[in-house]
Amino acid sequence: MVFKLNNQLLSKIATGKGHGEDSPYFDGWKAYDNDPYHPTKNPDGVIQMGLAENQLCFDLIQEWLKNNPKASICTTEGAEEFRDIAIFQDYHGLEEFRIAIAKFMAKGRGDRVTFDPDRIVMSGGATGAHEMIAFCLADPGDAFLVPTPYYPGFDRDLRWRTGVQLFPVDCESSNHFKITREALEYAYEMAQLDNIRVKGLLITNPSNPLGTILDRETLKSIVNFINEKNIHLVCDEIYAATVFSQPEFVSISEIIEEEVECNLDLIHIVYSLSKDMGFPGFRVGIVYSYNDAVVSCARKMSSFGLVSSQTQHLIASMLSDDEFVDNFIMQSKKRLASRYSSFTKGLAQVGIKCLKTSNAGLFVWMDLRRLLKEQTVAGELALWRVIINDVKLNVSPGSSFHCTEQGWFRVCFANMDDQTVEVALSRIKTFMLKNKEAMMPVKKLRWQGSLKLSFSSRIYDDFIMSPHSPFPQSPLVQARN
Structure with a gap:
């Protein structure tokens, strides 16, 4: 039956x-x-x-792999290390992997800053990293402010299983969708009126979908904002090494090393190798936090989404090759x-x-x-x-x-x-x-001016992906043959 x-x-x-x-x-x-x-x-x-x-x-990756067969434990040259890599590995991650990731993150930011390998927590891609940081920083019902337009996957990554809300910060084409202090204050006040506790601000730099970077002054303004409100700042920097023309990329890690009053416990970076290296299938996600308690909590949570030790071994070998x-x-x-x-x-x-x-x-x-x-x-x-x-x-x-x-x-x-x-x-x-x-x-x-008046209470479940959305739902698109 x-x-x-x-x-x-x-x-x-x-x-x-x-x-x-x-x-x-x-x-x-x-x-x-x-x-x-x-x-x-x-x-x-x-x-x-x-x-x-x-x-x-x-082609560059393939050439390196051909010239470095020992980097993989699945080749004749690398088989001798198979046992040591295949057995249980601590969820802190291979030391050589964390060192190589920290070094690569610095190179992607022009070596203007350094990163501590002991603050690197691995996860299953940026998806897992975002969910992990949301679990660490917020309770169900709490919210993160997110400038629009933003990556659709954030609705899944940060809120689906955590119960965390995403509250929009409206940005407009009239100033090339730049994040302004005025827009941040407005969104924060509207969330407060809706009795929503704001626990943080999520920014993507470089932006997905805009392909723009945040300038130094905007980043300083953002840091000042989160300090004044005493909320967390989560910086998605997974496109850091894809900046292909001037002006150059400025990481939040550079800003907090300058003369900016900042509670470092509020600063967290999400990174991965999916975009800069083109390795989305490897599921290499990273949370880098300046908060000791968050590093400790995230490391325990990382047990649910570790990067395989085989991948760690290969990545460590590749990213340790400075010339490559x-x-x-x-x-x-x-x-x-x-x-x-x-x-x-x-x-x-x-x-x-x-x-x-x-x-x-x-x-x-x-x-x-x-x-x-x-x-x-x-x-x-x-x-x-x-x-x-x-x-x-x-x-x-x-x-x-x-x-x-x-x-x-x-x-x-x-x-x-x-x-x-x-x-x-x-x-x-x-x-x-x-x-x-x-x-x-x-x-x-x-209609933009009046939109803000109604948009304030349109939090995450009122967006286009929700069955309660005021927007028309898109039926499954079937391509014609």
Whole structure:
């Protein structure tokens, strides 16, 4: 006899909507999975431009692996160390791994700061690291302020299993989505009015999805803000080494070493090798905290998401090779700059602009506001479905990043080869030529001022991923054959 699974037998967390899988961000991935582009086997398929992955330097990685077979315990040269690596390892992590990570983090920040290997706590990717820091710093119902637009995965990473809320700090295109003290104060006050306890501020630097970096003065202002409010600052710096043009990246670790009054116990960095090295499959996530108690707590929690000792061993060997690391960082920046330049020039040729202050990351923040038939989330999603189904490009709509202005799209450019980029640009060109007459000048959105009044109480479960959202839910996008 076959019994049908009863959802009542499962937990509310497991069966709830907290993962956000029914959002446009993930729907685009499903469309790609259903009809993936291939230059010969499926040339009319969907091109994946929703995945922020750095594949531009794999040849350098492959060459190093060929020249250093002993780094892997799964080769003849490395088999002698198999036993020592395969047996139980303390959850502090291999010492050589933590030393190598600390050194690489410093190199990615121009060696202007140093990091203590004993403060490095490993986790299963940045996803696990964010959840771990949320568990350490906040109780269910507490909130983190998060400037918009922000990475959709934060709704899953920080709040799904922790019960922590995310409260938006509205940033606008009029100043290139810069984080202002005024916006921070406003969000903090609105949270207080809603009887929400704010435990911290989460920032991404460089930004995902904007591809911008925070300047020194903005970082100082942020540090002053969290000090005055006595709340934590969590800095996601997983794109630190992807800054490909001036101005250079400034880490929060540099700011707190300057003449800025700062309670170091409030400062925490999340890092990983998923973006800078292009190793998302290795699940190497890092929490680096200046708070001794957080380091201790996080280390105990890391038992639930350790990096495999085999991966630690390989990474330690690779990142300890100074000549390789220096060349890799240089070549990665060079190739990202080249791809960014060619891609944005291709967009500009057909009249598409991108956020002009971007100089980092693996994506552009593309402005298609002129193509919207109506300046609403519904209007944006209607355009997005056309891009998915007809143009066959998986790009991510700004509303899935909680952007308060409709018509912006994140487009990833580093996860494909040059030929695929050309195909994507060709499709965009064809699409724009068809819609040339429909394009209208971007008008100032007069509803923004009133939006803030209602947006204050729209906390995490009122966002687009929630079944309670005031925004229309996007049905699963099925790509056409």
